[in-house]
Amino acid sequence: MVKDKTTLTFYGGVAEIGGNKVLLQDRDTRVFFDFGMSFAMKKKFYSPPFLSPKSEKSLQELEILPKINGVYKFDPSPPEVDAVFLSHGHLDHSAYLSFIKREIPVYCGETTCTILQALSEVRRADLEFRVSDIEFKAFRTGRKIRVGGLEIEPYHVDHSVPGAYGFVIHTSNGAVVYTGDFRDHGAKPEMTRDFVENAQKAEPVAIVNEATNMTGATVSSEAEVESKLDSVVAAADGIVLAEFAYADVDRLNSFFHIAKKNRRCLAISLKQAYLLEALGKDKGLTVPALDDEEILIFRKSKKRFDKWEKEIIERYDKQNKIFDAQKVSKQQCKVVLAMSFYDFEELVQLEPEAGSCYVLSTSEPFNEEMEIDYDRLVNWLSHYGLPQYHVHVSGHMMPLQLKKALKQINAKRMFPVHTESAGLFAKFMRDLKSKVTLVEKSKEYQL
Ligand SMILES: [Zn+2]
Numbered sequence: 281m282v283k284d285k286t287t288l289t290f291y292g293g294v295a296e297i298g299g300n301k302v303l304l305q306d307r308d309t310r311v312f313f314d315f316g317m318s319f320a321m322k323k324k325f326y327s328p329p330f331l332s333p334k335s336e337k338s339l340q341e342l343e344i345l346p347k348i349n350g351v352y353k354f355d356p357s358p359p360e361v362d363a364v365f366l367s368h369g370h371l372d373h374s375a376y377l378s379f380i381k382r383e384i385p386v387y388c389g390e391t392t393c394t395i396l397q398a399l400s401e402v403r404r405a406d407l408e409f410r411v412s413d414i415e416f417k418a419f420r421t422g423r424k425i426r427v428g429g430l431e432i433e434p435y436h437v438d439h440s441v442p443g444a445y446g447f448v449i450h451t452s453n454g455a456v457v458y459t460g461d462f463r464d465h466g467a468k469p470e471m472t473r474d475f476v477e478n479a480q481k482a483e484p485v486a487i488v489n490e491a492t493n494m495t496g497a498t499v500s501s502e503a504e505v506e507s508k509l510d511s512v513v514a515a516a517d518g519i520v521l522a523e524f525a526y527a528d529v530d531r532l533n534s535f536f537h538i539a540k541k542n543r544r545c546l547a548i549s550l551k552q553a554y555l556l557e558a559l560g561k562d563k564g565l566t567v568p569a570l571d572d573e574e575i576l577i578f579r580k581s582k583k584r585f586d587k588w589e590k591e592i593i594e595r596y597d598k599q600n601k602i603f604d605a606q607k608v609s610k611q612q613c614k615v616v617l618a619m620s621f622y623d624f625e626e627l628v629q630l631e632p633e634a635g636s637c638y639v640l641s642t643s644e645p646f647n648e649e650m651e652i653d654y655d656r657l658v659n660w661l662s663h664y665g666l667p668q669y670h671v672h673v674s675g676h677m678m679p680l681q682l683k684k685a686l687k688q689i690n691a692k693r694m695f696p697v698h699t700e701s702a703g704l705f706a707k708f709m710r711d712l713k714s715k716v717t718l719v720e721k722s723k724e725y726q727l
Pocket residue numbers: 297298299370372373461646698
């Protein structure tokens with residue numbers, strides 16, 4: 281008798297950090313886990329804004345968007361996939377949902393849904409990010425979701441964006457675990473422990489795990505980041521410029537606590553204010569309230585504002601919260617200003633005083649805008665006499681902690697993804713009972 285087949289196929293996240301697109305097929309049920317944009321593949325050919333992909337055809341020709349039948353909006357054939365599950369809202373896991381047929385349901389955590397909806401509002405839709413017309417099906421941790429013959433249980437994990445999940449997927453050939461991106465040194469390590477315990481209980485036949493940090497691991501935590509930020513902010517005489525990912529709520533909280541502690545206000549961007557308004561309604565999250573006295577909203581000097589920007593400005597101008605560069609300039613020692621390198625033009629108006637500094641609090645390529653043009657950054661900082669501090673902790677598990685978690689989960693097979701060091705991972709894990717498969721792109725692996 282032919283056994284019912286369960287297979288895994290990896291269309292992204294292979295030999296690269298991000299771009300995850302993992303297809304799980306069980307009998308006649310087919311589900312994708314993540315459908316992200318591959319920054320590494322894109323960078324090989326494109327250099328936005330002047331050289332950007334113009335169509336799906338370009339993306340497919342260059343294999344940035346994999347060729348898969350019955351999945352894409354621009355493919356007239358009927359859908360051949362039953363659902364897409366998102367682990368979290370980072371674009372390297374979610375952006376290419378833009379191309380997915382709208383009749384294929386997309387499941388994600390409630391917070392991810394909020395983040396992606398907010399992001400579609402604040403970011404001009406383009407070819408590679410257009411998700412505003414997706415009706416997300418939201419889940420919470422521990423729910424059981426049935427899709428065809430599969431039962432899928434999402435479990436919250438700690439990561440550098442809220443609303444991140446790992447999955448335990450019950451197939452006809454045993455459980456498969458997908459970690460998504462996770463860590464155990466952030467603000468909520470107990471969530472990751474909870475996921476690991478549930479994954480272990482399922483006695484999985486396979487685990488698809490991230491292995492981002494195999495080289496360049498560090499020993500730190502979000503708590504340590506907060507205390508380092510304290511030493512910087514407490515000693516600064518002028519303004520503290522802070523660069524961090526706008527959806528990294530843990531980092532935002534760390535900056536907020538430290539600004540408060542040092543009797544400063546945290547000035548956030550309009551984009552962050554918009555996201556905070558949306559996330560403020562999420563009972564599972566702790567975020568600064570926009571009407572808190574120590575929160576200000578920074579308005580860049582530009583002539584035209586989008587509708588959502590005008591609305592924020594109007595709402596918070598009444599509370600005297602909207603500050604432009606000139607207004608911030610007058611009280612530099614009282615402000616921590618969240619600011620991206622791409623907003624440095626504002627420094628001309630702001631005129632940072634002696635004793636000001638710049639804190640780079642990011643490192644991961646989950647956001648194209650974060651790929652800093654380093655030489656130019658240094659030129660700006662030199663021009664204004666701003667020393668640069670790097671205070672950051674990764675959103676991903678460190679190697680020894682990853683090994684411990686994988687040992688505990690004890691899956692029969694491991695499929696490392698989201699890494700440039702799968703070979704190193706395999707050797708590092710060679711004494712575990714779980715056997716490592718080094719995956720090739722678009723190849724089907726039977727479980
Ligand atoms: Zn990622």
